[in-house]
Amino acid sequence: MSITINEIPVKRVDKSRLPEVDFDNLAFGSVFTDHMFRCTYREGRWQQAEVVPYGPLTLDPASKIFHYGQSVFEGMKAYRDSDGKAWLFRPEENQRRLNISASRMAIPELPDGLFMEGLKALLEVDRDWIPGQSGSSLYIRPFIFASGTGFHASPADAFTFIIACAPSGSYFSGKVSVKIEEAYSRAADGGTGFAKAGGNYAGQFYPTQLAARDGFQQVIWTDDHRHEYIEEAGAMNIFVRIGDTLMTAPTSDRILDGITRKSILQLAESEGIPVEVRKIRVAEVVEASKNGSLREMFGAGTAAVVSPISSFGYRDELFELPEPEDSYAAHFKKRITDIQYNRAEDPFGWRYPLG
Template sequence: MTTSIEIKRVEKSNISSVDFDNLPFGSVYSDHMLTCDFVNGKWQSPKIEPFAPISLMPSAKIFHYGQSIFEGMKAYKDKDENIMLFRPEENWKRLNKSAKRLVIPEIPEDIFMDGLKALLELDSDWIPTNEGSSLYIRPFMFATGNGFHASPADAYKFVVCTAPSGAYFGGKVKVLIEENYARAANGGVGFAKAGGNYAAQFYPTQLAIEKGYNQVIWTDDNTHEYIEEAGAMNIFVRINDTLLTSPTSDRILDGVTRKSILQIAEDNGIKTEVRKISVTEVVEAAKNGNLKEMFGAGTAAVISPIAGFGYKEDDFDLPVLENPYASQLKKLITDIQTNKTEDPYGWRVMI
């Protein structure tokens, strides 16, 4: 470890109050958090302290101009109690890509990686070992500098919190292909994990929920003719035996799970294509029986199969397959993440 980290431990752990056999997603929090402040033009020494409220002035620019970005990661334990991360350097790179777009100072790799490892070692007992569970990790950065002037802040805070979590989705997921609203636009911040991207999704998603769907499939901002993402995840579509996903762009997040699925699929004999996918193509494939699967892919759910979709007042059910790509790929990727198989890619990082 190259970074000096001040550690203040909790007086009494809350872990005894947690039911690890019935974990919700992201609403039970571990004992400690990592914090680091950017003031006077530089990042200060990081600290690990008890999980607690953060105090800010009402004039802090995060409240007024939305300079806020985040990442999503997971930590796992294998049968020998080894702690593992999955491609953490990709999350660090993407956090800084988001930071640059929102004029937030980039976080140095040693603060990110050394701080994360120290936090996981301290709260290692919080990492679940139940099948399907993990320790969800939320690194985020936001503006703490004060002022009502519409300009970037002069101070920021980097925080990492963790939450032992069960499955993100339960049951079948039914989605609505969006015809009016857009998640992001060319030249915008759709490729960044900016908090405002997700806030803007809530209203169209709520409208879809009121119609009986669980999520929205986002389409392009200009014509709404091409599908792009599934809720807060990248989307994959299987037509016959080919697995399709949209290319990354200003509007589409470069998902770590997405790029991992593409690599694993190709290496296991599944044909993939990265190209624009038209709504018409998907609807026609559903009508003629060539649409076999649709699923979302992201850190939280890993892979979330879609049972059916709606478009222009019509509903389409996807077939129930005996051995779908979604199940095959989820097992292949989670076996790597949890050290149940060899990792030929060097993605698994032991703490």
């Protein structure tokens, strides 16, 4: 299936809700644009793609998404610069990762062009929904789910691919306190941890609720074998700075190949910052905190870009982190957002123009 933006029919809303939106007070992911992109898979192929008014879906109660959780998604953003031009950030990486996730969940991969042309068609229609306020952006959620029916435990024979968007204000979570988890695991070897599958995130909610009761905002996940190595922070990749060396866990069956993560690693390499991509022992982080060499920990992901960690709890002890003047977290957040908002040169070719 090959498709171009001009081949995608558009059914516009009768009246836009845009004038009703207060762009100065937007909660994350709570207000949605006028339209969405939709394409269905049936009879062994992806069918006609279209842009339609955003609205509820009608699904059979036997749809397999409800029973076997066959779904994958992505998270990305569109940005507007000071001249009003609109940009995406590394969208081809989202397209690539969505297909990797789909393959792992026995979902048909999207053919070349369907993701990007559908995205461009939707953003052409809802272009005015991309906020111009400083720090704001248009959050974009592509997702695929099993819409085929049946109670038998097998892959569905029909799927629905949708791209929906939500304008969001400046995302700042502040510094967070996290708990190093030893009882629950986010993922296991041979499992689906590397895929952006909905069930991966549902399984995180309960342990995170337990951590919240103890005063923590997030959980640092450890390996499923002996809980010996740190792997991710909440729904984000995690970075640790000991001395001047920046460290992060290698991607694996259990760890998501984060786009912000790989951007930080490439920036660090280009600036000569010492980087180690290796397994990081919990004991090593605890010891570094005790001897004063642990300088920073932070999460990295699409929503917040970088989320600094102020303290971590481990076995009934709380370890406070310092606030370095030469913060890597602050530096990389500025470098990435300056590229995203077209405030700086883009030597890596990450910025993608929207028309």
